[in-house]
Amino acid sequence: MLAEFGHFALILALLVAVVQATLPLIGAWRGQAAWQGMARPAAFTQFFLVALSFAALTACFVDNDFSVLYVAQHSNSLLPTVYRVAAVWGGHEGSLLLWVLMLALWTAAVAAFSFSLPQAMVARVVGVLGWVSVGFLTFILSLSNPFERLLPAAADGRDLNPLLQDPGLVIHPPMLYMGYVGFSVAFAFAIAALMAGRLDAAWARWSRPWTVVAWLFMTFGIGLGSWWAYYELGWGGWWFWDPVENASLMPWLVGTALIHSLMASDKRGNFKAWTVLLSISAFSLSLLGTFLVRSGVLTSVHAFASDPKRGVFILMFLALVVGFSLTLYAWRMPKVRMGQAVSLFSRETLLLANSVLLVVACAAVLLGTIYPLVIDALNLGKLSVGPQYFNAVFVPLMVPLLVIMVPGTVVRWRESNWGELLLRLRWVALAAVGVGLAAPALAGAWSLGAAFGFSLAAWVVLGSLQHIVLRWRQPGHIGAAYWGMQCAHIGMAVVVAGITGVKSFEVERDVRMGVGDVVTIAPYAFRLQGMGEVKGPNYRAVRADVEVLKNGQPIERLYPEKRRYFSTAMPMTEAAIDSGFMRDLYVSLGDPIDGPTPQWSMRVYYKPFVPWIWAGVLLMVLGGVLAAVDRRYRAANPRTERLPAAVAPEGAA
């Protein structure tokens, strides 16, 4: 019954989405307030219906209703309840339902928190989001219905992939989807502004907080995914340049460019055309990411053997979105007044450089991700692009980005001069180089790469701190957005320091160990104390007991496991990690090796600076939160309320 109820709610949601996608837009076109007024109730109703449907599916999982095909494929009666809930988005159908739920949530949020916006604008934004919703709901109902029955019912489910039975994976997809789908709001604002023929500073200001929120979820989601890969895949890597990771990195890169470009559009009225293009691109890349990850063209833990019609549908949808947006752009953009001229050396130029670098990085990642797929689709052979390509291209592009991060926050809009900047930043630059030269020596092994990486990180951190001190001394209120920017920039620097540290100083040992054996990675020693068996709720595991000593003193016990799940008999390595401020100690258990005395292959890793990567990501997320809650964006601020009226004539022209 519950499954049919959920299915029915979803059909109703599609009908409401059709209303939401048409009436408000017609109302905005013809200037009818009543039809425009349909936007908010439609958005709320749709959210309610999709949430009901999602709750029904969740209930099917919690109740172990194996007469629902999707539940039978992705759950098991032995699965702990929290993972049964997470299993809702553990497969293709449910993850798309989560996508639509997120979309409905974003739409409802736009409808609820947009009282400072003119009604016609709300109607257009909600209407555009309605079209996206129509597309995805049609897709779910026609090709990937999670409520399909399995008759007769299965006795037990096939179980969730053991790799996904992990707390990191419970929250990673919802966070990442909040980000992916969040860019649809920036997209809807851009399309709505194009429809209205009104690309003014007010549009950029409305779009900014939403884009920042989408960005911070995306950042958090990518960070969680990386963290999960690090501790769950059992070999200590945190970024593989896997197409699935690239699929989320691409919209993030363009989204990062977008939040910077929006700032120039908001504050100076510049780069409007560019900002609109970035908004369209960020959302298109989100759709492309969904296509890549969920269609089965890529094989990974995210892809599910699926029907090719699904991939074709998402691709068609993507083509429609891009085609429609670019047509509208070409039609409307020439009417928009361009921004003021700026001098070559100004904040605008640096922001433009930021955009160009990020977009080029994204294009390079796109090339490396798509090329093997295209070659395969054309039947020209099978190949893959090695991680060396991505490193070779990505790193040189990030270096200038970090270099301009500091002057970018210092130089003035419109016009600035070199002398002043050099005078102000010379000590920062000198100190940064000093830190860069000294840090690797302190960490143990000096290398040029490490010195360079740490210099860049120190440059950003010291530059930000200097800026904060100088700003602090000046009179006047410092807004939350300012703190957000500095926090996110410092976060980026911390990530860079973390990556530099782990790449330069990590020690990896694949060894064979029997009970009593010791492996040394100075100053740490790892002694295998014993082997045992443990039993979990739905698995049995062999567990090693490893004592960690530092300079001969025991400091920690680690228990890496090799699990075997009952339902699938699939083995899984569960690494044990001891995290400190400066380093991780990482032990994972391999296979038993035959011999006179029992031995096991083991990975023993010393991973310095890894916690910095996660700390940096959290700082960036915090920066996003601070930037999004700035009072400037809220209706309470009279300036924001006055703005739409004040700039209306300019837009109408």
Added chain:
Amino acid sequence: MTARQRRLMWVAVGVLVLAAAAGFVLNAFQSNLVFFFTPTQVAQGEAPQGRVFRIGGLVKAGSLQRQDMQVQFVVTDTARDIAVTYSGLLPDLFKEGKGVVAQGRLGPDGVFTASEVLAKHDENYMPPEAQHALDKATAGQTAQTVKP
């Protein structure tokens, strides 16, 4: 220099920088493409010596041998076999009789030294490259049986 000349100069500098960047990207791209070969193709000498490439197929039953941390096994597409050596821990889902993809170099002795053995994430999952190798081998065999 007039303003117009200066602008032109900047445009030229921009174009040069972009061209250099594009050249650099494409060069890095070109040298990091990893091609895939089936065991049959490797046995017929189609695979390059000294360049990294991938092979895929099934791990031949009974071929897995361990010596200290050194592992040896045979990858087959049912038509031809390739001996592979690898040093390190094998992925969880590595099993005799199951599909596998390995990346590495071919030595002059015809032994493939793998630097990476690719793990996939599901026990029922067959790497598409491995499937492709099997399909090609099967197609080749049927073609041979049909011909005479």
